[in-house]
Amino acid sequence: MGKNIIEVKKLSKKFKDFLAVDEISFEVGQGEIFAFLGPNGAGKSTSIKMLTTLLRPSGGEVKINGFDILKNERDVLSSFGIVFQDPSVDGELTAYENMYFHAVLYGVKKTERKKKIQSLLEMVELIEKKDVLVKNFSGGMKRRLEIARGFLHHPEIIFLDEPTLGLDPQTRNKIWDYVKKINKNEGTTIFFTTHYMAEVEKVADRVAIIDNGKIIKIGTVEEINNLTGKNNLEDSFLHLTGKNIREEGAEPSGMMRRMARR
Ligand SMILES: Nc1ncnc2c1ncn2[C@@H]1O[C@H](COP(=O)(O)OP(=O)(O)OP(=O)(O)O)[C@@H](O)[C@H]1O
Numbered sequence: 001m002g003k004n005i006i007e008v009k010k011l012s013k014k015f016k017d018f019l020a021v022d023e024i025s026f027e028v029g030q031g032e033i034f035a036f037l038g039p040n041g042a043g044k045s046t047s048i049k050m051l052t053t054l055l056r057p058s059g060g061e062v063k064i065n066g067f068d069i070l071k072n073e074r075d076v077l078s079s080f081g082i083v084f085q086d087p088s089v090d091g092e093l094t095a096y097e098n099m100y101f102h103a104v105l106y107g108v109k110k111t112e113r114k115k116k117i118q119s120l121l122e123m124v125e126l127i128e129k130k131d132v133l134v135k136n137f138s139g140g141m142k143r144r145l146e147i148a149r150g151f152l153h154h155p156e157i158i159f160l161d162e163p164t165l166g167l168d169p170q171t172r173n174k175i176w177d178y179v180k181k182i183n184k185n186e187g188t189t190i191f192f193t194t195h196y197m198a199e200v201e202k203v204a205d206r207v208a209i210i211d212n213g214k215i216i217k218i219g220t221v222e223e224i225n226n227l228t229g230k231n232n233l234e235d236s237f238l239h240l241t242g243k244n245i246r247e248e249g250a251e252p253s254g255m256m257r258r259m260a261r262r
């Protein structure tokens, strides 16, 4: 493994008096496929938003591709592509137009645009649909388009926040095939979240498990399973994070608090 392309030191995020991310520290090596796992509300998306400059940290330090997220925002921005948890492709544009505007936005050279868009749309098997308005796409097609778009500008790192949420197994397998191919062929570092543990077992080099804003384990799937004494990641995950469903929202609502007092 080469240098560390993501370096995170004591990163925190407070929303009012709720600590969503609590002094997390970790590194990701260049070319690594790194899974960031945790129950609902653990702080995964909040962390990704800070790593990608969309949200200002309350404390700590982050270097992306050697650049400080606060001091070198431009260099940070040109170092990564991102696929959000909530679809962000524009329904009123065609697949090709979505790709084209993103290419312009991210400074893909004019001479390369057409070829790059063509090959990425082929990769995600949307080339035949390139002139269809995205609002007529299925959820899986939108996701595939977002992923193709995330790879447009040859980023050093790609952040994928639940890229396979709600997709059928066929599409999920396809997406991981693309991601692995790009990781292998271009050396792109992959930082992703998912709730599908089987995906992690198939693709991740290393895993971090976050719960209640704190990282509780980092290692390979094998190392984590050895530590817990379980033979698959889902059992290890449940062992480490407990079996209770997480409450949505940090603070119990007034009604929940009143009920708890009874
Ligand atoms: N803008 C915000 N204002 C207040 N609280 C927030 C805000 N964004 C997130 N939170 C809270 O921070 C916590 C972490 O949220 P986050 O979205 O990072 O979780 P997650 O790990 O991505 O969960 P999921 O698996 O459900 O996507 C949650 O309790 C959430 O309610």
Ligand SMILES: [Mg+2]
Binding pocket: 044, 045, 046, 085, 161
């Ligand atoms: Mg999330």
